Structure formats: C-alpha cells, structure tokens
Amino acid sequence: MTARRSGSDVTEREPEAGSELGDPPADGPLTGATPASPAPSESQASSPNGALGETEERAPGPSVSLEQLRAFYGENEAVKGLDVEFRANEVTAIIGPSGCGKSTMIRCINRMHEEIPGARAEGRVTLEDLDVYDPSVDVVAVRRAIGMVFQKPNPFPTMSIFDNVAAGPRLSSRRHGDLQETVESALRSAGLWEEVADRLDAPGAGLSGGQQQRMCIARSLAVDPDVILMDEPCSALDPIATLRIEELIDQLKQRVTIVIVTHNMQQAARVADRTAFMLDGRLVEVGPTQDIFTKPSDPRTEEYVTGKFG
Amino acid sequence: MGTLDRFSVSPGRRRRDRIARSAILGATLIALVPLVLIVYYLLRKGLGSWSTSFFTTDPTGNTFFKNSSIGGIKSAILGTIEIVGLASAMAIPVGIAVAVWLVEYGKESRFAQTVRFGVDVLTGVPSIIFGLFIFIVLVVGTGSTYAAYKGSCALALLMLPVVIRSAEVILRLVPPALRESALALGAPRWRVIFRIILPTALPGLITGVLLAVARAAGETAPLLFTAGYTLKSNFNLGQFMNALPLQIYYDVTSPTTSIEHRAWGAALTLVSMILLLNVLARLIARRSRIG
Numbered sequence: 001m002t003a004r005r006s007g008s009d010v011t012e013r014e015p016e017a018g019s020e021l022g023d024p025p026a027d028g029p030l031t032g033a034t035p036a037s038p039a040p041s042e043s044q045a046s047s048p049n050g051a052l053g054e055t056e057e058r059a060p061g062p063s064v065s066l067e068q069l070r071a072f073y074g075e076n077e078a079v080k081g082l083d084v085e086f087r088a089n090e091v092t093a094i095i096g097p098s099g100c101g102k103s104t105m106i107r108c109i110n111r112m113h114e115e116i117p118g119a120r121a122e123g124r125v126t127l128e129d130l131d132v133y134d135p136s137v138d139v140v141a142v143r144r145a146i147g148m149v150f151q152k153p154n155p156f157p158t159m160s161i162f163d164n165v166a167a168g169p170r171l172s173s174r175r176h177g178d179l180q181e182t183v184e185s186a187l188r189s190a191g192l193w194e195e196v197a198d199r200l201d202a203p204g205a206g207l208s209g210g211q212q213q214r215m216c217i218a219r220s221l222a223v224d225p226d227v228i229l230m231d232e233p234c235s236a237l238d239p240i241a242t243l244r245i246e247e248l249i250d251q252l253k254q255r256v257t258i259v260i261v262t263h264n265m266q267q268a269a270r271v272a273d274r275t276a277f278m279l280d281g282r283l284v285e286v287g288p289t290q291d292i293f294t295k296p297s298d299p300r301t302e303e304y305v306t307g308k309f310g
Numbered sequence: 311m312g313t314l315d316r317f318s319v320s321p322g323r324r325r326r327d328r329i330a331r332s333a334i335l336g337a338t339l340i341a342l343v344p345l346v347l348i349v350y351y352l353l354r355k356g357l358g359s360w361s362t363s364f365f366t367t368d369p370t371g372n373t374f375f376k377n378s379s380i381g382g383i384k385s386a387i388l389g390t391i392e393i394v395g396l397a398s399a400m401a402i403p404v405g406i407a408v409a410v411w412l413v414e415y416g417k418e419s420r421f422a423q424t425v426r427f428g429v430d431v432l433t434g435v436p437s438i439i440f441g442l443f444i445f446i447v448l449v450v451g452t453g454s455t456y457a458a459y460k461g462s463c464a465l466a467l468l469m470l471p472v473v474i475r476s477a478e479v480i481l482r483l484v485p486p487a488l489r490e491s492a493l494a495l496g497a498p499r500w501r502v503i504f505r506i507i508l509p510t511a512l513p514g515l516i517t518g519v520l521l522a523v524a525r526a527a528g529e530t531a532p533l534l535f536t537a538g539y540t541l542k543s544n545f546n547l548g549q550f551m552n553a554l555p556l557q558i559y560y561d562v563t564s565p566t567t568s569i570e571h572r573a574w575g576a577a578l579t580l581v582s583m584i585l586l587l588n589v590l591a592r593l594i595a596r597r598s599r600i601g
Contacts, residue, residue, distance in 0.1 A: 112494055117417050144496025154487040158509045171497035171505055216491070223496055 061089040061257035062128040062226050064109060064146075069123035071104045071113055078104040080281035081123070086227075091249055091258040093272030093289065095265060097304070101281040102261045106229045109259070110146035111139050127227065144172055146227040147220035147256075152236050153212035155204035161196050164204035164215055168223035182222050189255075190218035191248050210241025217248065228252065230260040234267065246271050265305060269293055277301045356578025359571045365579075369541045369557070373566050380568055383576045385543040386557035390580070392545065393458050393537060393553055394527045397465035401526075402519050405473025412474075413481040414503055426478075432471035440467045441532035449536065458544075458551035461537025465526040472525060476518025480511045513597045520591035524584045530555035554580040 064086040071079035079101040086092045094102045107113040108121045111132060125132040132142050155164050163170075165183045183200070187193040192214040196207070204215055213233060220228060230249075234242040249258060249271045262268050268275050269289055276286035277296075285298045296302045363382055370381035408425070416422025444464040449456060484507050492502040508515070538550030539560060554576055561573035 110494060112490060115490065115493060140496050140498050142496075143494055147496075148491075148494035150487060150491060150494075152487065154485070154491045156488060156492070156506055156510070158506075158512075167492070167505075168495040168497070171492060171495060171501045219491075220495065 061253075061255065063088040064227055064257060064259070065124075065126045066105070066109070067124040067126070069105065069108055069121065069125060071101070071108050071121045072119065073104075073116065074118040078281055079108065079121075082278075082281070082283050084276055084283055084286055086257055086259050087274070088257050089253055089255075090273040091253050091260060091271050092286075093268035093275045094259065094261045094278060095263075095268050095275060095304070096278035096284075098263070100278045102278055103231050105278070106148075106231060106259055106261055109227070109229055110143050110148055112143070112148065114139075140172070144168075144223050145225055146229060147223065147225035149213070149217050149220055149228060149230045149233045151232045153209060153216050155207070155212050155215060157203075157205050159204055160201045161204045161207070161215060162200040165218045165222050168219055172223060183218075186218040186222040187215075189221050189248075189252065190214045191244060191251075192218055208241075210237050210244060213237060213241065213245060214248065217245070217252075221252075225256060227257045227259070230258065232261050232263060235263065242267070265293070277304060279304075352574065352578045352581055355571065355574035357575075359575030360578070364572075364575055368543050369552075369572070371541050373564060373569060380566075380572060381541070383554070383557055383572065383579065385541060385552040386554045386576060387579065388543050388545075389458065389537075389552040389556075390527055390554045390583075392547060393461050393533070393551060394465060394523060396459060396462035396547055397469060397526055398519075398523050400462065400466040401469035401473055401522070405470050405522075406477050406515065406519075408470075408474045409477035409481055410503060410508075412478050414499070414507070429471045429474050432467075433475060436531075437468055437529050438531035438534075440464045441534055441536055443467070444532070445535045456536060456538030456550055458537050458547040458549060461533040461551065461553070462547065464532035464536045465529060468529060468532055469522045469526045472522040473519060476521065477511075477515055480514035480518060481507065483514065484510050513594050517591040517595040520587050520594070524587040524591075527587070528555060528580060528584055530559050534559070554583075 066082055066084050069079055069082045070077060082101075082105060094106065096102050104113060109125055109132070111121075113119050113121050121133070127142075127145065131137065132146075156167055159167060162183055165186050166179050169179060169182060184193060184197075187196065192211060195211060196202075196215075204212065207215060213236070217228075217233075234245050237245065246267065249260065252258060253273075260268075260271065272289045274286060275289040275292040277284045277292060277298075277300075279300060285292065285296060285301050287297075292301060293305050296305065302308075361382075363379075365382055365387065366384055367379070367382040368385040369383065370379055372378050372380050408429075412422050412425060416425065441464045444460055444467070448454075448460045448463060488506055488510060489502060492506045493499070497505075533553055533556055537553060537556065539556050540550040540552050542552075544551060557576045558573045558580065561569050561576065564570060564573075
C-alpha cells in the first residue's frame with residue numbers, strides 16, 4: 001500500500017487480469033490499446049496499472065470525464081446527457097434534490113449501474129485516456145481501479161475485521177503474500193487502525209456504524225484504487241462519525257480522486273474542492289465549491305443552495 | 311359512565327371472541343391428536359423390538375420357523391444411508407447450482423421464470439411417478455434389472471425441486487448490498503458467489519438440504535421398483551439393496567407377528583433418523599446470519 005506504485009506491485013498483479021473468468025467482457029485486458037487480443041497472457045504486459053497510464057512519477061489519482069452520459073432504468077431516463085470532469089486528486093461533491101440522478105451518475109462511473117436488471121448507460125466515461133465502456137475493457141478491472149463506498153456500511157457478515165479489509169485483494173485473486181501489511185496500511189489510512197488493532201479477528205459486523213463505514217473505506221482502499229466514489233457515505237452516521245469520515249476524505253485526496261454524493265450542503269462545503277449541482281438528470285453547473293455556494297451563475301443553483309427548494 | 315361507553319366491549323362481541331378462540335384452540339388440539347398417536351404407537355410398539363442384535367444383524371428371510379431368528383434391520387439402515395447418500399451427492403450440487411443460476415444470472419428473465427414454473431410442477435409430482443420414470447428409463451429401458459443407484463436416481467429427482475426451491479429462497483435473502491459491495495471491489499462474479507454469497511447463505515442452505523434429505527430418506531414408492539429388495543447388507547450400489555422404507559413395506563404385509571413387530575422397530579428407527587436430521591437442520595438454521 002505504501003509503496004503502491006512500485007514495479008513489483010505491477011508485476012504482481014499481472015497474472016490475474018487475464019485469469020478472471022468472471023464478468024463479460026473478460027476478453028481483453030483493461031487497456032483499449034490492444035483490442036480483442038486473442039492471447040491474454042501476451043497482452044498482460046500492459047497491466048491494469050500500466051493501462052491506466054500510471055507511472056511512478058505521475059500524480060497518483062487520474063481524472064474522470066463524463067461525456068454525454070445518459071443512464072436508463074428500462075424506459076426511464078435517469079441521467080439525461082451530462083458532461084463533467086472530475087479532476088485528479090480533488091474532491092468533487094455532487095449535490096441536488098432526491099431523484100435527480102446523482103447516485104445513478106456515479107454508479108455509471110464504475111459500471112455498477114449495469115448490475116441492475118434492465119439498466120443501461122450511453123455516452124462516454126473516461127478514466128484519464130481509458131474509455132471505461134470500451135467493449136475490450138474488463139469491467140472487473142474497472143471496478144478495481146474505481147472503488148465505491150455505499151450509503152449504508154455493509155461489512156461482509158461472515159468475515160472478521162481483517163478478512164473484510166482483505167476481501168478485495170483476496171476476491172480479485174491478487175497474490176496475498178503481505179496481506180497483513182495491506183490490511184494494516186488500509187486500516188491506518190481509514191483512521192481505524194488504533195481502534196481495532198487488538199481485535200482484527202472480531203466480526204466486522206460487531207463494530208459501530210461509524211467504524212463499520214471506515215472499515216468499508218479501508219476495504220475499498222485495500223485494492224489500491226485510483227478513484228473512490230462515495231454515495232452519501234455519512235447519511236447513516238452520527239455527527240462525530242461523520243466528522244471523522246470527512247477528515248479522512250481530506251487526507252485521501254492526496255492519493256485518489258474522490259467523487260462524493262451528498263445531501264448535506266454543509267458537508268459539500270466542508271470537504272469538496274469543487275461542487276456540481278444536478279437537477280432532473282442534468283448538470284446545472286459545476287465549479288469551485290466556494291463559488292457554487294456564494295456566487296452561483298445559475299439561479300436554480302442559488303435557489304437550491306439557499307434552501308428555496310429541494 | 312357517559313363518555314367511556316364507546317370504549318367498552320359489548321357482551322356480544324366478548325362472547326363471539328370467546329367462541330372463536332375456543333374454535334381455533336380446538337382445531338389445534340385435533341391436529342395434534344394424530345401426531346401424538348403416531349409417536350405413541352411408534353414408541354410403544356417399536357421400542358419393544360429394539361435390541362443390539364436388531365441393529366447389527368441382517369434380516370434372515372425366515373418367516374416360518376418360530377424358534378429360529380428373523381434377524382434385524384442392519385442391511386436396511388445401511389442401504390438407506392447409501393442410497394440417500396448417493397441421491398444427495400447428485401441432487402444437492404445440481405440443485406444449488408440451479409438456485410444460484412436463478413438468483414444471480416437468470417433473475418426475472420423469461421427462461422428463469424419457465425425454470426421456476428418447471429421446478430414448481432416437479433415439486434408437486436407424486437413420488438411414485440419418479441420411481442416409474444426411472445423404472446422405464448433405467449430398468450426397462452436398459453433391459454437390465456434393479457440396482458441401488460437407480461433408486462438413488464429416483465430419490466435425487468424427488469429431492470431436486472425441494473433443494474432448488476429452498477436454496478433459491480435462502481439466496482434471495484442475501485442482501486443485495488453485499489453483492490454490490492463485493493462487485494464494486496473489483497471481484498469477478500463467480501468469486502463473489504463462492505466467497506461472499508454462498509458462505510453468507512450457508513446455514514440456510516444446509517437447513518434446506520437436510521430437510522430434502524430427510525424427505526427422501528422416508529420415501530418408499532420411488533425405491534419399490536428401482537432399488538430392488540434384498541436381505542443382505544451390501545456396499546455395491548450396482549446391486550439390489552435394502553432400505554428402511556422397503557423393509558417396513560415388506561414386513562408390515564407379512565402374516566407373521568414377529569416380522570410385523572420388526573416393521574414397527576424399523577419405522578421407529580427411520581423416524582428417529584429423520585428427527586435427528588430435522589433437529590440438526592434447526593440447530594444450523596439458528597446460526598444463520600441472514601433473514
């Protein structure tokens with residue numbers, strides 16, 4: 001975790017991308033540069049990390065761009081053509097009234113949207129230069145690069161704290177020689193290590209709500225993502241636990257790009273570098289958080305942030 | 311009085327309430343009568359024939375000579391365990407695989423709905439039909455004769471819909487949030503199924519499976535013209551084999567009193583084995599983490 005871009009880390013990951021028998025299309029590595037390669041073992045040379053354009057000297061997080069993104073649930077269009085860029089190593093907050101498509105939009109970024117029966121997405125989502133929806137891209141690799149934290153903390157009920165955090169590396173078949181180290185460093189990054197170091201074998205579901213959510217954040221950090229999507233991560237937590245998560249978000253943006261959906265405008269103001277306001281499946285405006293809250297350019301944004309509707 | 315009047319229960323309603331309550335209590339007691347009687351007769355008649363040799367000797371086939379032994383039910387107990395064991399080995403993996411497909415892949419697709427309908431129909435098929443089917447296909451169809459594994463096939467068919475339905479119900483109880491968070495970690499779906507979904511559902515799956523096993527263990531009809539009937543203990547599933555329901559069936563139709571008594575002893579043994587499985591299923595269900 002600490003030496004996350006080391007060369008050994010990259011080679012260590014190589015064998016798994018092609019060995020995934022899981023979700024279609026598993027017919028190629030994450031890179032779109034070698035489309036439909038018939039010999040996966042050969043094309044492994046461009047590992048997921050390499051494909052994401054990462055080199056040791058590059059800044060850790062990539063940027064994420066949406067171009068004319070449209071998302072549907074059956075016939076119902078939830079996101080209606082949306083262009084936005086989430087900049088590298090910044091926290092972008094998405095605000096907007098319930099049902100405006102915020103969650104749907106971020107679920108399109110790591111292709112979780114398509115898990116819902118009848119749901120589909122159109123348009124482009126790019127992670128640096130990589131088109132996430134390219135047919136040659138392995139959805140499993142996309143999700144490994146773009147982590148997600150959900151509204152309600154959802155520890156795996158059969159697993160201990162250690163196993164919960166280790167679940168990502170284990171499930172994605174990464175060689176887990178130094179899992180101990182991975183877990184510790186993920187828990188430290190999530191600010192939970194001090195609290196659980198002496199009971200890593202205790203059930204993860206036995207922690208308090210706020211601790212569970214930090215454990216879930218540690219769990220997503222353990223697979224070493226480049227982007228973390230957070231879908232109202234604090235809505236089930238009390239103010240103190242919320243504060244801890246917010247401090248954590250502030251630290252994490254050194255390493256990853258963060259997109260956070262929130263209903264709490266104070267939270268957006270506290271944690272976000274930039275804020276995007278969505279209404280009815282469309283982006284109304286996006287800009288530095290300060291500007292969105294003090295001098296929005298669109299009257300609808302002003303009405304929303306001043307509490308006139310929503 | 312005055313304002314409180316509209317809150318008081320009228321005598322008529324009180325009476326109707328009492329009548330309705332006693333009616334449903336009565337119905338409950340009536341339903342218990344056969345259960346209690348069955349257990350009572352089983353214990354009274356069955357315990358008498360239980361002895362060490364009852365469990366350790368095969369039936370001898372002797373029905374005429376009062377002074378020589380009729381033997382015990384060892385071959386029947388072993389046969390039931392073998393036949394049901396093989397049936398479970400066939401039905402459980404297939405059944406759980408079908409349930410996983412229905413819940414994780416088929417979902418609400420037309421084909422999945424058709425499969426569900428087919429499974430429901432299969433659940434309602436009388437057990438003798440499965441026996442008949444195997445008889446036609448594996449006994450008559452191959453021009454051969456009875457064999458234990460053919461009985462296992464009939465029992466496996468019988469168990470299959472029960473396993474599928476119970477496993478599907480349990481797998482549906484696994485919270486979608488678990489599935490999502492595992493997928494969002496970049497786990498391939500098959501790993502999510504093996505490492506997250508099945509372990510989470512395991513206690514419930516075991517409960518459903520044990521109930522299906524218990525049901526199959528008690529079936530006579532599918533074995534009647536598939537497994538054959540023999541006195542000797544045997545461990546070759548390709549040959550005729552005895553089983554507890556068969557033993558009971560043949561013993562109870564015997565004119566000899568001591569053999570009829572053996573039927574009671576065998577029946578008590580079978581019920582005890584099934585009860586044990588049920589208790590086990592309940593203990594495991596209690597450990598369930600979901601639902």
